Amino acid sequence: MTLTFKTSWRLPLNLEYPLVFVLATVFIFLFGGQRVLGNMSSPWWLLVTFAWLFWIILWSSFCVVRHAEVLANKLGEPYGTLILTISMVAIEASTIAMVMLHGANNPTLASETMFAVIMIIMNGMVGLSLLVGGLRHREQQYNLQGANAYLSVIVALCVLGLILPNAMTAKQALSMSHHTFQVLMSLALYVIFLFIQTARHRNYFILAEGGDQYTSKRVEACGPSSYHAGMLLAYLIPVVLLAKKLAIPIDYPIETLGAPQALGGLIVACLVCTPEAISAVGAAYKNKLQRAVNISLGSVLASICLTIPVILVVGLLAHRNVYLGLHGTAVVLLLLTLVVSIITFTSAKTNILQGSVHLLLFAAYLFFAL
Numbered sequence: 001m002t003l004t005f006k007t008s009w010r011l012p013l014n015l016e017y018p019l020v021f022v023l024a025t026v027f028i029f030l031f032g033g034q035r036v037l038g039n040m041s042s043p044w045w046l047l048v049t050f051a052w053l054f055w056i057i058l059w060s061s062f063c064v065v066r067h068a069e070v071l072a073n074k075l076g077e078p079y080g081t082l083i084l085t086i087s088m089v090a091i092e093a094s095t096i097a098m099v100m101l102h103g104a105n106n107p108t109l110a111s112e113t114m115f116a117v118i119m120i121i122m123n124g125m126v127g128l129s130l131l132v133g134g135l136r137h138r139e140q141q142y143n144l145q146g147a148n149a150y151l152s153v154i155v156a157l158c159v160l161g162l163i164l165p166n167a168m169t170a171k172q173a174l175s176m177s178h179h180t181f182q183v184l185m186s187l188a189l190y191v192i193f194l195f196i197q198t199a200r201h202r203n204y205f206i207l208a209e210g211g212d213q214y215t216s217k218r219v220e221a222c223g224p225s226s227y228h229a230g231m232l233l234a235y236l237i238p239v240v241l242l243a244k245k246l247a248i249p250i251d252y253p254i255e256t257l258g259a260p261q262a263l264g265g266l267i268v269a270c271l272v273c274t275p276e277a278i279s280a281v282g283a284a285y286k287n288k289l290q291r292a293v294n295i296s297l298g299s300v301l302a303s304i305c306l307t308i309p310v311i312l313v314v315g316l317l318a319h320r321n322v323y324l325g326l327h328g329t330a331v332v333l334l335l336l337t338l339v340v341s342i343i344t345f346t347s348a349k350t351n352i353l354q355g356s357v358h359l360l361l362f363a364a365y366l367f368f369a370l
Contacts, residue, residue, distance in 0.1 A: 015066075016063075016231065018059050018060065018063055018235075019063070019231075019234060019235065021056065021059070022056055022059065022060045022063075022235065022238045023238065025052070025053070025056045025238075025242065026238045026241055026242060029053070029242060029245045030241065036049065037049060037245065037248045037249070040248065040249060040252040040256075041256075046249055046252060046253070049248075049249050050246075050249035050250070053242055053245055053246045053249065054246065054267075054271065056242065057091075057239050057242055057243070057246060057271060058271060058274060058275070060235045060236075060238055060239050061088070061091060061235075061239060061271070061272075061274070061275045062275045062278075063231070063235040064087050064088075064091075064232055064235045064236050064239070064275070065084060065087075065088075065275040065276065065278075065279055067228040067229075067231050067232040067235070068083045068084040068087055068232060069084070069279065070228045071083050071225060071228050071229065071232070072084065072291075074225050074228075075225075079198065082194075082197070082198070082298070083232075084276070084279070084295065084298075085276075085295070085298045085299045085301075085302040086302060086306075087232065087236055088272055088273075088275070088276055088299060088302075088303075089272075089299075089302045089303055089306045089307065090236060090240070091236070091239050091240070091243070091271070091272055092113070092117070092268065092269075092272040092303060092307060093306060093307050093310040093311070094239070094240040094243045095243040095246065095247075095268050095271065095272070096109060096110055096113050096268055096307065096310075096311055097243075097310065097311065097314045098243040098244040098246070098247045099243075099246070099247040099250055099251060099264055099268065101244075101247075101314070101318055101320070107315075107320070107321040107322055107323040108265075108323050109264050109265055109268075110265075110307065110308075110311040110315075110322055110324065111162055111265075111323060111324050111325065111326055112264070112265030112266070113264070113265035113266075113268045113269050113307075114161075114162065114265075114303060114304055114307055114308075115162065115265070115326055115330055115334065116265045116266050116268075116269030116270075116369075117269045117272060117273060117299075117300065117303050118158065118300055118303075118304075118334065118337065119333065119334075119337065119361075119362060119365040120269055120270070120273045120277070120362070121273055121276070121277075121296050121299055121300050121303075122296070122297075122300055122337050122341055122358070123337055123358045123359065123361040123362035123365060124273075124277065124358075124359070124362040125273065125276065125277045125280050125281070125296050126280075126296050126341070126344070126355075126358050127354075127355045127356070127357070127358030127359035127360075127361075127362055128277070128281050128355065128359065129280050129281050129283070129284035129289070129292045129296065129355070130284065130344075130350045130351070130352070130354050130355030130358065131352050131355030131356060131359060132281055132284050132285050132355075133284035133285065133287065133289055133292070133350065133355075134350065134351045134352035134353075134354075134355055135352055136285060136287070137287050138351065139349045139350065139351055140284065140287060140289040140349065140350050141207065141289065141290075141348055141349055142207060142289045142290045142293045142348065142350070143203075143204055143205060143206065143207055143290060143293075143348070144345070144346075144347070144348040145201070145204040146204040146205040146206075146290075146293070146294070147293055147297060147345040148345065149193070149196060149197075149201070149204055149205075150293075150297035150298065150300075150301055151297065151341060151342055151345060153189055153190075153193050153301055153305075154297065154300055154301050154304070154338070154341075155338050155342070156189070157186065157189065157301070157304040157305060157308075158304065158334060158338060160182075160185060161182060161186065161304055161308050161324055162304075162324060162325065162326050162334065163325065163326060163331055163334070163335075164325075165178070165323070165324040165325035166325030166326065166327065166331075167325075179312050179316065182308055182309075182312060182324070183308070183309040183312055183313065186304065186305045186306070186308045186309050187305070187309055189305060190301070190302070190305035190306065193301065193305075205290075205294055206290065207289075207290040250263075250264050250267055250268075251264070266369060272303075273299075276295055276296075276299050279295055280292040280295040280296050283295065289350065293345075308324070329368045333361070333364065333365055333368070336361060337361055340357060340358065340361060341358075344357075344358065
């Protein structure tokens with residue numbers, strides 16, 4: 001059946017009603033932010049304002065994921081997943097930067113957020129994906145070489161970026177030379193990985209059977225790529241603008257009510273990871289584990305590689321201290337997660353046992369965090 005130009009455009013445009021609410025929220029908070037956010041001392045208004053901003057940013061993030069997935073279907077792997085992960089990292093980095101710049105200095109926000117992202121994705125998201133996929137399909141396959149490529153970079157970055165800093169200067173900001181090394185190291189590894197992922201060894205990130213592709217008729221029915229690229233930016237830019245406003249209800253309970261410092265990082269991580277988690281679990285449910293692996297491990301890798309340079313540069317320009325090193329139980333849980341992930345992805349097939357172990361580690365993280 002041949003689709004007319006009018007039909008192919010009507011379907012996507014009918015789905016863009018969230019943009020009206022998103023833009024209305026941006027208008028209200030940009031031009032009336034002082035009045036709306038001026039009464040944070042009221043617990044009920046604090047809760048309402050936080051819920052409003054959190055939901056609008058989350059809703060916009062879901063729309064970003066929706067358009068990124070259409071582009072993924074059109075461009076194929078790994079380019080589609082790359083668009084999705086970079087979009088989510090842009091939301092993460094901008095939100096961390098805005099929260100960090102607002103109010104009193106919170107030097108551990110970046111490390112706490114990256115740690116929360118790692119725990120949520122590599123334990124919660126991966127565990128639920130493997131469990132759901134295993135329950136429905138018993139065993140699932142993925143490209144082992146791609147998973148190993150992801151993990152080799154993730155392990156190195158986690159140790160160098162989140163564990164090693166405390167071995168050098170415990171509970172202190174890194175020196176300028178250390179900052180420079182962290183920025184260059186993170187960017188260099190990501191550039192090399194992108195070259196491997198998109199050019200030299202692109203086949204590592206594609207399942208040989210090609211099961212992750214949608215039919216061309218469905219792709220054509222979603223409109224041209226330029227439309228979805230434009231709408232992706234239309235939803236992504238308001239998220240960056242609203243991140244500064246979200247920083248106010250996040251910072252207030254931490255600075256005024258004595259809430260744990262880790263609360264800010266956990267909130268930002270949940271905001272960033274929820275759309276990707278739904279996308280990854282949905283892919284595993286449809287027996288497209290390769291896409292779930294690409295989303296999960298790719299998100300962790302991009303988060304560390306790109307967030308560290310952005311936050312260190314922002315901290316330097318704004319004269320804010322940034323502490324990258326983790327402490328205590330966080331170090332133990334991080335190392336345990338890395339070891340279990342390496343064991344999980346040593347075989348090209350997965351089952352419910354591996355998913356259960358990762359979910360157990362996620363429960364342990366929530367227990368110690370709360």
